[in-house]
Amino acid sequence: MSKVILVASVILFVSGCSQSDNAADKKSTAATKTSTTVTSSQNSSSASPSQKVVKKKTIEKQPESKKTTPANDPPYIDPNLAFEGEILYQQNCGFCHQADAIGKPGVAPSLTNKEFLAIAPVNFLFDTIYDGRPGTGMPPFKHLGKKKIEAIVAFLRDHATLPSRIEEVLAQDNSHGDPRRGKGIFNDICSTCHGPGGNGYVAGGTGTAVGTNGFLSKVSDGFIRVTIKEGRSFTRMLSFQGPAALADLTNKEIDDIIAYLRTAPGEAKK
Ligand code: HEC
């Protein structure tokens, strides 16, 4: 009896090995990133059985990497998808974010801003497009399906001109600020654009809904911190630290603001 099981599992094991050998043959290194690129560039041509194996591996990897790391850098999305992504972008996003994706004050933010792309993880972009931002003008695009959203993300990432700081920003400590003090500062200098409580354009300003869960559930404290410190060039989001800044906030004050935003004050204002 146990012999039968043993033989069966040996057969399973061997067939399992030959499958992965097959995949490895396609690209001698086992690095998944490499095989991702290979697969996607061959997507359009007819896939041989061995390519199918590679394809299967790629699909399995995505949810896994999404789970283990909040953001996925280096990205698993094939940059070659950018061409297809541009067409999809024009069909679905250009209306609000503008044809060149630089956004329009009070309508939609810039998606090609270089400081933004240097710190925006693939998963942040993907999930924001997939889920939208409830309570704002940013609709969900679930219906497009994963592949098309990935292509759009590849198109957006293609505009990055600064070196990626995604890992460094993600590794930053969470804020331990004082939300009460943060509220005071936010009301004084941020709410004119972001709305009281950070509920965004609905309040008539040009700043996005930084106090609502659609944004907060998808960003790290590091992302918020760096954005406040450095701003986003050629948008109305200025820098709030340093002698040339609109207001020279201390690190502590910035963390106080983050602590306040983490209470999601914009949800109460909806
Ligand atoms: C109907 C208008 C509209 C359309 C269409 C639209 N967006 Fe948006 N988008 C917005 C608004 C408004 C916001 C800002 C929401 C807020 O206040 O936080 C936004 C925010 C975003 C953000 C977050 C940017 C940041 O600075 O954090 C991303 C990413 C994004 N949109 C991508 C897309 C993509 C990709 C598409 C097309 C698939 C798209 N949007 C289509 C209106 C739109």
Ligand code: HEC
């Ligand atoms: C003069 C208007 C203005 C002021 C004042 C301002 N912001 Fe902004 N902020 C913006 C705009 C506009 C954007 C989005 C950039 C774009 O439209 O492309 C933004 C983006 C942001 C983002 C990124 C949000 C996202 O959707 O990705 C954060 C975080 C933020 N601001 C925080 C703050 C904080 C905190 C303050 C106060 C210290 C502040 N802002 C003050 C206009 C402003």
